[in-house]
Amino acid sequence: MDLRRLRYFVAVAEARSLGKAAERLRMAQPPLSVQIRKLEAEIGAPLFHRGTRGMDLTEAGQALLARASEAMALAADGVEAARAVAAGKRGRLSVGYMFVLANAMLPRLIPELRRSVPGVDLEFAELSASTREARLLDRSVTVALCMPAINHPEIQVARIGAQPFMLAMPIRSPLARLAAVPMARLQGRPLIALPPPEQDPASSAVAALLRRHQVVMPIMSRVETVHSAMSLVLAGEGLAILPACARLGAPRGIVFRPLRDATDSLDIAVCWRRDSHSPLIGTFLKCAEKAVARM
Amino acid sequence: MDLRRLRYFVAVAEARSLGKAAERLRMAQPPLSVQIRKLEAEIGAPLFHRGTRGMDLTEAGQALLARASEAMALAADGVEAARAVAAGKRGRLSVGYMFVLANAMLPRLIPELRRSVPGVDLEFAELSASTREARLLDRSVTVALCMPAINHPEIQVARIGAQPFMLAMPIRSPLARLAAVPMARLQGRPLIALPPPEQDPASSAVAALLRRHQVVMPIMSRVETVHSAMSLVLAGEGLAILPACARLGAPRGIVFRPLRDATDSLDIAVCWRRDSHSPLIGTFLKCAEKAVARM
DNA sequence: GCCAACCCATACGTTTTCGGTATGCCAATG
DNA sequence: CATTGGCATACCGAAAACGTATGGGTTGGC
Structure with missing residues (x-):
């Protein structure tokens, strides 16, 4: 079954004449006649009544016509949809993010994204440091907001900002009374x-x-996530050195203080597969940069 | 946009590999590779990620896949529907009938038709003697139950029965007392x-x-239909000579009597366009013959 | 009643497209 | 480092489609 034949068939059915249809299709009449007859041979029944005044659909032809035009529309729509997805006007963007960044960035990022790419289905997934690479590589997320960046040959990175380290501690800790904590006090x-x-x-x-x-500093516990780290800090198990933005997700009872003389910071980066060429990634990057700028 | 390319595309998407898909399509791998690249060129965007482990759909490819398989199914369905219509398993049969035959035949014909061609949409239209030819020729009815047959070079006729003439008169007419009316009494x-x-x-x-x-017999009135003729008979305007089956549609107050020595009869016939080759016509003919046999 | 116009069908040569075979390139694997 | 598996490229033969020329049938006008 060839879609070209169906196109010809629909044209002839609408023009009710081989000659008129051929003109509209920018082709000569004889090959069109041949194609229609081939289509009829393939189906095994005549699709037109041939009169002296032109071609007229048989009932079998009418049955085919309805489906044929739908099929053509669907095929054309499929091509159009594929082009739209490729152009970043439609599609799906699955955004992975690490918890530390969630409270600081998502409230600014998500509205910006929805405005920039209406028509795109957005998905969000929280990533852990251990799985974020795999999620990008198996494409279950398209882009990842990371802190710090991923280092992997298949993954491309764009640094969009940085956050200084701060000390997270229970509000009753004696260090909490200082506006900034000297590094030496951590000994x-x-x-x-x-x-x-x-x-x-x-x-x-x-x-x-x-x-x-x-x-x-003796390591009391190792935890998987920043979330858990803050829970243990609150429980009095110890202190944590976390990027500044983590404080937006901190529970009551935890305070953050700058570390005096420590200019170290942790990069915020957007990461994606090097072979993902979706224009949505570029758009996402712009949105993420805006969101960081307003942090 | 060629349906063959879409078939190839769907096969590759499902097999996630050119080689496997080529095997399933009974063709070699290189031409399949070429066709997929041509499809991508036509769309203007890659549809697959080429990895070392095979082919994997891009998002644009996924968008196309959904529509492409639907379009193929629709095209196949269209062909199937056209074949079914041509084979008389589906479709539409528009039956024209003349009023004289309605009450005698339709109650037997319609159930028989529904049993013989389930899946076919049946339509019924009452025909007058003056329009029945035109309705057949413009295909607004497919077959016509006529009495008598139509005589026209484009119309084919099958005689399926005959009905003797009877005399229709008011029940109070003196002739109504006779079991059979001699022709001479009509003078x-x-x-x-x-x-x-x-x-x-x-x-x-x-x-x-x-x-x-x-x-x-002096002609008092000319009427268009048997229906009207009987109304005038009931009104005492005169007598009517009608085929026997007309009595089944006669109102109360009219009686029918045989005409003694008159063996004349009127043919019952099925008529259709000579160029209508639908197998539904043959089936209809059989059903009509059965219905007449049980009259 | 004949001729012109119209419309579809057939025939044949040319061009385009498609499919097969041979081969190359690249990466992963052992 | 060689082998394997998978896709891409090159080239050739085959098939399909298109265009031109032409035939046959019917309609409609002179």
């Missing part, structure tokens, strides 16, 4: 740490910070 | 006649009958 205090560097690069930034200031 | 009595022979061939049969028996 010997228990630390709630994230997974080791090979699993979460944020840890290595924290480790480097402590090492540079020659501060040693 | 001079007023006749309610149908339209003249060139408009309604039934008239010429009646005229021939009277001529052969050398009976003259």
Whole structure:
């Protein structure tokens, strides 16, 4: 079954004449006649009554006509939809984000996205440091808001901002009375740490910070997520060194203080598969930059 | 936009591999690769991610896939529907009938038709002697139950029965007391006649009958339909010579009596366009014959 | 009643497109 | 480093489609 034949068939049915239809199709009349006869041979029944005044649909032809025009419309629509998706006017964008960034960025990002790409289905998924690479690589998320960036040959990264480290502690901690905490005051205090560097690069930034200031903090617990870290801080298990934006998701009872003399920061980055060429990624990047600028 | 390309596209999308899809399509892998690339060129965007492990749909590809499979199904369905109509398993059959036959035949014919061709939409239209030819020729009815048959080079006729003439009169008429009315008793009595022979061939049969028996009946009124004829008979305007089956549609107050020595009859026939080859016509003919046999 | 106009069907040569075979390139694997 | 698996490219033969020329039938006008 060839769609070209159906196109010819519909044209002849509408023009009720081979000659008129051929003219509209910008072709000669004889090949059109041949194509119609081939179509009839394929179906096994005549589709037109041939009179001296032109061609007239048989009942079988009428039955075919309805479906044929629908099928053509659907095929054309499919092509159009594919083009629209490729152009970023329609489609689906699955956004992964790490918890630390959720409260600071999403309220600014999501409205901006909806305005920029109406007609695109948006999905959001919270990512953990351990799974974010896999989710990008298997395409279950299209882009990821990461902190810090992912380092992987297949994954492309755009740095859109940075956040300084702050100290998270219970409100009753004696250090909470200081406006800014000198690094030296951390010496010997228990630390709630994230997974080791090979699993979460944020840890290595924290480790480097402590090492540079020659501060040693015993690691009391390792937790998977920033969320858990704050829960343990609240429970009095220790202190945590977290990017500033984490404080927006912190429960009551936890306070954040700047670290004096520590200029270290953690990058905020948008990450995506190097072979994803959707224009939605570019649009997303712009929206994310705007959201960061207003943080 | 070619349906073959869409078929190939769907096959590759399902097999997630050019090689596998080529095998299923009974063709070699290289031409399939070419066709997919041509489709992508036509759309203007890649439809697959080419990895080392096979082909994977892009979002644009997914958008196309949904429509493409629907379009293919619709096209196939259209072909199937056209075949079914051509085979008489589906479609529409518009049945024209003349009023004289309605009460005698339709109650037997319609259930038989519904049993024989389930899935076919049936339509019924009452025909007058003056329009029945035109309705067949412009295809607004597919077959016509006629009495007598139509005589026209474009129209084919199958005689399926005959009905003797009877005399229709008011129940109070003195002739109504006879079990059968001799032709001679009609001499001079007023006749309610149908339209003249060139408009309604039934008239010429009646005229021939009277001529052969050398009976003259003055024509009081000409009416268009058997229906009207009976109304005038009931009103005492005159007598009518009608086929026997007309009595089934007669109002109370009219009686029918056989005409002694008159063996004339009027044919019942099924008529259709000579160029209508629908198998539904053959089926209809069988049903009509059955219905006549049980009259 | 004949001729012109119209419309569809057939025939044949040309061009385009498609499919098959051979081969190359790349990455993953052992 | 060689092998394997998968897609892409090149080239050739085959099939399909298109255009031109032409035939046959009917309608309508002179």
